[in-house]
Amino acid sequence: MTTGEPLGRSDAQGALTRSLCGSLGRAVDAAGAGPVFVASYRPGPTETDLPPPLRGSAFTYDNALAVIALQACGDLPRARRIGDALLHALGHDRTFTDGRIRNAYRAGPVPEGAALLPGWWDARQKLWAEDAYQDGTATGNVAWAALALLNLDGSAQGAGYRAGARRMLGWITANAADAHAPEGFSGGCDGFDPGQTVLAWKSTEHNLDVHAVAAWLHRLEGRPEDARTAAIARRFLDAVYAPGPGVFRLGTTPEGQLQPTDHVALDTQLWPLIGVADAPAAWQRPVAYAEAHLAAAGGFDFNEDRDGLWVEGTAQAALTYRALSRTADAERLLGTIARQVSPSGLLFATDVPRLTTGIRIGPASTENDFFYFRRPHLGATAWGVLAATGWNPFTGRKPE
Numbered sequence: 001m002t003t004g005e006p007l008g009r010s011d012a013q014g015a016l017t018r019s020l021c022g023s024l025g026r027a028v029d030a031a032g033a034g035p036v037f038v039a040s041y042r043p044g045p046t047e048t049d050l051p052p053p054l055r056g057s058a059f060t061y062d063n064a065l066a067v068i069a070l071q072a073c074g075d076l077p078r079a080r081r082i083g084d085a086l087l088h089a090l091g092h093d094r095t096f097t098d099g100r101i102r103n104a105y106r107a108g109p110v111p112e113g114a115a116l117l118p119g120w121w122d123a124r125q126k127l128w129a130e131d132a133y134q135d136g137t138a139t140g141n142v143a144w145a146a147l148a149l150l151n152l153d154g155s156a157q158g159a160g161y162r163a164g165a166r167r168m169l170g171w172i173t174a175n176a177a178d179a180h181a182p183e184g185f186s187g188g189c190d191g192f193d194p195g196q197t198v199l200a201w202k203s204t205e206h207n208l209d210v211h212a213v214a215a216w217l218h219r220l221e222g223r224p225e226d227a228r229t230a231a232i233a234r235r236f237l238d239a240v241y242a243p244g245p246g247v248f249r250l251g252t253t254p255e256g257q258l259q260p261t262d263h264v265a266l267d268t269q270l271w272p273l274i275g276v277a278d279a280p281a282a283w284q285r286p287v288a289y290a291e292a293h294l295a296a297a298g299g300f301d302f303n304e305d306r307d308g309l310w311v312e313g314t315a316q317a318a319l320t321y322r323a324l325s326r327t328a329d330a331e332r333l334l335g336t337i338a339r340q341v342s343p344s345g346l347l348f349a350t351d352v353p354r355l356t357t358g359i360r361i362g363p364a365s366t367e368n369d370f371f372y373f374r375r376p377h378l379g380a381t382a383w384g385v386l387a388a389t390g391w392n393p394f395t396g397r398k399p400e
Helices: 009-030 060-072 076-091 139-153 161-175 203-220 222-242 268-274 283-293 309-324 326-339 379-389
Strands: 058-060 104-105 120-122 128-129 184-190 199-203 354-357 372-373
Touching: 009 060, 009 076, 009 120, 009 283, 009 326, 009 379, 058 060, 060 076, 060 104, 060 326, 076 139, 076 161, 076 184, 076 268, 128 139, 139 161, 139 184, 139 203, 161 184, 161 203, 184 203, 184 222, 184 309, 203 268, 268 283, 268 309, 283 309, 309 326
Parallel strands: none
Antiparallel strands: 058 104, 120 128, 184 199, 354 372
């Protein structure tokens, strides 16, 4: 398999990059021929199979990350195979024609007609079952699909990727814009076709993603509407930053109230530093907060309960350290990540059987039910590549 020349600086980073790039490439090839979606998870060490909702599920966020990571590997052909699947899904939804992207698709080759959504046969109920979250459309996932296409556009201009990204941003501005203070972009929609539930809360992470897409398109084309979208999302980030503790809140409640600062997430503390071009110096304080309150197992947990290592987030921290020229800290975290390579070659999602996040999956959830498990994970592997190569997914900037 040829992946081009991996972009690693040290021998250890180069070895990790080659290992993870090879694993990503094999995962794409195993998914089938032509445009494909790659399954997000594989069974963990104590499992013979995945739970039914995950067996054939290719989460959009994970696949978008894989597109960008494969570019960082120098493997544009395989990156484009997933990118072309995203483009196909954009134009071939089974129900909607408004430019939305679903939270997940069925893993494998993409058919000529409507993009397939994940599902499974429920023998007890004798029916085909689907997952409400997977069928939904989260604003952040649409933005990540757009970021994947914009990264591809930098290497394959004229292939329709930029137009696809613009259509995705158009869905966000048409369906998620919310002028209620703090103005920003709401969560998207959840549930089964065709009557889905609108998600009224606003996410810090989602707004950062929207800012990055709109700012990128404005850099390319200079359209005033993109500048306005980027500015709205940026102002939301300013509004949810809490200068007292020096943290970014998760966002707002469905009623529009700012989320408290006693529960935060790691990625929300990191991404603004690499996703906003003119991030103020004060935004480095959340990194220090994460180091004091979220550090765990040689890396970082998702949240402040420190019940295990979140491998994906630890890779995000390593990439952020690289952007801050904290090379020794980045290399330390890369060492932690390298110890989480599964026998499949993909990175485990965590080092414990179950990692809590303190977050609920959807509006129907009555308890915090979003967990990570010790399973080989496409998204964690992609973030590992980005950290090892220094590739910024929010800008498409290559390491110097």
